[in-house]
Amino acid sequence: MADTVGDAARTPDQAQPWAELGLKDDEYARIKEILGRRPTSSELAMYSVMWSEHCSYKSSKVHLRQFAELPTETPVGKLLAGIGENAGVVDIGQGYAVTFKIESHNHPSYVEPYQGAATGVGGIVRDILAMGARPIGVMDSLRFGPLHEPDTARVLPGVVAGIGGYGNCLGLPNIGGEVAYDHTYLGNPLVNALCVGVLRHEDLHLAKATGAGNQVILYGASTGADGIGGVSVLASESFDDAEGTNAGQAERSTEQVEAYPSTSSGRSSSTSSGRKPASKRPSVQVGDPFLEKLLIECTLEIFAAGLITGIQDLGGAGLSCATSELASAGDGGMHIDLDLVPLRNTTLSPEEILMSESQERMMAIVEPEHVEDFLAICRKWDVLATVIGEVTAGDRLVIDWHGETVVDVPPRTVAHEGPVYQRPYGRPEWQDQVQANGIDQLPRPAGGEELADTLLRLIGSPNLCDKSWVTDQYDRYVRGNSVLAQPDDAGVLRIDEYSGLGVALATDCNSRFALLDPYAGAQLALAEAYRNVASSGAEPLAITDCLNFGSPEDPAIMWQFSEAVRGLADGCRALGTPVTGGNVSFYNQTGSTPILPTPVVGVLGVIDDVTRRTSGGFSAAEHPIYLLGETRDELAGSAWAQVIHDHLGGRPPEVDFAQEKALAEVLIRASRRGLLGSAHDLADGGLAQALVESALRYGFGARIELPSEADPFVWLFSETTGRALVSVKEGADRDLASLCRINGVMLTKLGVVTAQEDASLEVVGQFMLPLTRIREAWQDTIPAVMATH
Amino acid sequence: MVVDVMPKPEILDPQGKAVTGALARLGFAGISVRQGKRFELDVIGEITEDRLAEVHRAAETLLANTVIETFNVRVEEAPEASEEDDQAESAEQTELATQAG
Known part of the structure; x- marks a missing residue:
């Protein structure tokens, strides 16, 4: 029998498994104080999941406020929706807006790589859909353990197949992202x-339930026992008998991801490490992309018909999250009859129904006169839709089951007024040692032969090699609007077929730099993504971020986190790019070993005319090659230090946002004026990597003559920021030079693009490598490893 | 030997759901389908306890994804020993192991 509000009043002292559900004793006490009685088991389930790190942001909230304090102006206009909504919405002009967001699905992807990654894509797509936007593209930022490790051979192909399987079935192009490897990700990959979605300004929809008498409609998949492993403790026969399920606490703490502060669903299972599946319900969700496709088309038709008052996707914490957040953001209460929820499995208890993370579900608030039309559109798309309750005049969220009330709570206390922690944080002692352990004593290559050998080793290393084994499993041209996609610096999508308007997106993070200095590391991630977008010719407007860290209970990790947030906020202020929203994922660690701090930054830009975009590959012989920006001896944390010396120490390259803005200005102007044959940003691997990628793209060679005073090693492999490699169309040299002069960007002529026939990369006076040899070194790495498993 | 692999009962089975929907559209009402896989293994030599355990390990390692699927290993007589129609009933079956992850 369900535990009702009446039962709770009658048996105030009944023992409850709050600790197993991950609640602290003071949190449990506060729930009792809010309710004036003990919670029912359904209420306990709701509070425990909504007050988890993953939904409440209790550890990160106090730091994330810095993002909300940033000016909300982009170069094009004000943000139409910012932090706190399902996803931020950015005006891109001509009546169009785009919404974009990045979220983690790390732990589920370790437990079951294919489904974990697939449902990660499904969840973020529904977030975008809930804003009233048509999803138009996806990207992903991936981190795995070392490429040669057997478990990477399990996780990597599964994750890639899951992303491809779900995204391809949905018909969404995957236009880029990143993949990198480090041993700290071995037991904790990052997915x-x-x-990104597009909408007209007038189509924007926000997640709130307003207007007493309006109906609450649950539509999409029926509800099954997906992702509720940790809550099984409540479904067991009686609380006294809840032993053996203490996995709840440990499991809960392994998946702690959710959308920024107050909002959303996201997706992310709340449970299960998979290492010890102790609970009686499985915690893995299985996605159904074909249903999601129907859900997208159905929802967009409902939007177009003007039938929706409020909408929310169901992801992490399922119905608990959707009902409490919609009611909390609205102006009244809500009444739900849980018996009306369509179930895939009729043995589910009310607690499990509330917690279920079954995929492909949405919740809408609809005026009574529109309900019939709403249901008719759902029938047309073969999407199950059920009225399960209504908005009420009161201020309580009331949920009934079998005619009795099992939940009666103030929704704000569940969704928006959860606990907030000022976790202690402090710079760890080892940070000084890491920074003091610089690269001065590392032997550097000397002479042409050693430089050539270094280049070949670097370009064949897992982090720098050809990623097409991964990206070839994704459809990057479906929908016919992909203007640029991997391997270009940024993905560019055309918004419509008439205006020429497009958006550019790039995600980046060098987590090695973030370990050396988390403040600078986050800024370096921002600077790189910003530069990548500008390289395509698009103007960067706004960012989203996915902050992946270890346990917030460790002051050193909390310090890394707070530094990264501070760095990002300062960087965004300097660049004039607001943070539109994002996600925090804590507890990314294997045992006591945390991952490298990984603040992934996604930058969105706009380009007025996609025919003017700049590709990263040399496009014609005889084009002169220039380096934009200044090169300094900055090799700590670099790809060279890692690949050649397996060394991580020292201080990362300096970031200069004024220089980044100046460089972006040159790249954008030059693209609009059609001056460039190619543009490629310099990052991991430095100039050597950029030269190799620009040459390999269309098979052109290059002859490079470094300045006479230059140290060839530093020029080829330093990772100084604020630089880009460009090739210039015939007769455009002077225009580029004057652009650089006006903006204060150093311009250095490096050489010339050479023919495709017998193409080679020559650094005059140092080495000459045939392009075939370079291509071999670059592209064989991942296929060779995957073939052996 | 035969290894049957099925999605765990609580796990969503999109394939089975699609088949269920298609059957309904074709007029076969009231039929709910879950779809799994059947592997037929020709095992050389006598089937001993050790051999069975080995097949079990093989199923666990490769044939089934025990995070989301259950499997079942059983011994069936060689195919020519049974009629096609009533193979399931007539074949001498031994339920030897059922394993979930």
Whole structure:
């Protein structure tokens, strides 16, 4: 029998498994204080999941406020929706807006790589859909353990197939992202999925339930026992008998991801480490992309018909999250009859129904006179839709089951007024040692032969090699609007077929730099993504971020986190790019070993005319090659230090946002004026990597003559920021030079693009490598490893 | 030997759901389908306890994804020993192991 509000009043002292559900004793006490009685088991389930790190942001909230304090102006206009909504919405002009967001699905992807990654894509797509936007593309930022490790051979192909399987079935192009490897990700891979959608300004929809008497409609998949492992403790026969399920606490703490502060659903299972599946319900969700496709088309038709008052997707914490957040953001209460929820499995208890993370579900608030039309559109798309309750005049969220009330709570206390922690944080002692352990004593290559050998080793290393084994499993041209996609610096999508308007997106993070200095590391991630977007010719407007860290209970980790947030906020202020929203994922660690701090930044830009975009590959012989920006001896944390010396120490390259803005200005102007044959940003691997990628793209060679005073090693492999490699169309040299002069960007002529026939990369006076040899070194790495498993 | 692999009962089975929907559209009402896989293994030599355990390990390692699927290993007589129609009933079956992850 369900535990009702009446039962709770009658048996105030009944023992409850709050600790197993991850609640602290003071949190449990506060729930009792809010309710004036003990919670029912359904209420306990709701509070425990909504007050988890993953939904409440209790550890990160106090730091994330810095993002909300940033000016909300982009170069094009004010943000139409910012932090706190399902996803931020950015005006891109001509009546169009785009919404984009990145979220993590790390732990589920470790437990079951295919489904974990697939449902990660599904969740972020529904977030975008809930804003009233048509999803138009996805990207993903991935981190795995070392490429040669057997478990990477399990996780990597599964994750890639899951992203491809779900995204391809949905018909969404995957236009880029990143993949990198480090041993700290071996037991804790990162799967961060980004989705971008487009809408007209007037179509914007926000997640709130207003207007007493309006109906609450649950539509999409029926509800099954997905992702509720940790809550099984409540479904067991009686609380006294809840032993053996203490996995709840440990499991809950392994998945702690959700959308920024107050909002949303996201997706993310709340449970299960998979290492010890102790609970009686499985915690893995299985996605159904074909249903999601129907859900997208159905929802967009309902939007177009003007039938929706409020909408929310169901993700992490399922119905608990959707009902409490919609009611909390609205002006009244809500009444739900849980018996009306369509179930895939009729043995589910009310607690489980409330917690279920079954995929492909949405909740809408609809005026009574529109309900019939709403249901008719759902029938047309073969989407199950059920009225399960209504908005009420009161201020309580009331949920009934079998005619009795099992939940009666103030929704704000569940959704928006959860606990807030000022976690202690402090710079760890080892940070000084890490920074003091610089690269001065590392032997550097000397002479042409050693430089050539270094180049070949670097370009074949897992982090720098050809990623097409991964990206070829994704459809990057479906929908016919992909203007640029991997391997270009940024993905560019055309918004419509008439205006020429497009958006550019890039995600970046060098987590090695973030370990050396989390403040600078976050800024370096921002600077790189910003530069990547500008390289395509688009103007960067706004960012989203996915902050992946270890346990917030460790002051050193909390310090890394707070530094990264501070760095990002300062960087965004300097660049004039607001943070539109994002996601925090804590507890990314294997045992006591945390991952490298990984603040992934996604930058969105706009380009007025996609025919003017700049590709990253040399496009014609005889084009002169220039380096934009200044090169300094900055090799700590670099790809060279890692690949050649397996060394991580020292201080990361300096960031200069004024220089980044100046460089972006040159790249954008030059693109609009059609001056460039190619543009490629310099980042991991430095100039050598950029030269190799620009040459390999269309098979052109290059002859490079470094300045006479230059140290060839530093020029080829330093990772100084604020630089880009460009090739210039015939006769455009002077225009580029004057652009650089006006903006204060150093311009250095490096050489010339050479023919495709017998193409080679020559650094005059140092080495000459045939392009075939370079291509071999670059592209064989991942296929060779995957073939052996 | 035969290894049957099925999605765990609580796990969503999109394939089975699609088949269920298609059957209904074709007029076969009231039929709910869950779809799994059947592997037929020709095992050389005598089937001993050790051999069975080995097949079990093989199923667990490769044939089934025990995070979301259950499997079942059983011994069936060689195919020519049974009629096609009533193979399931007539074949001498031994339920030997059922394993979920």
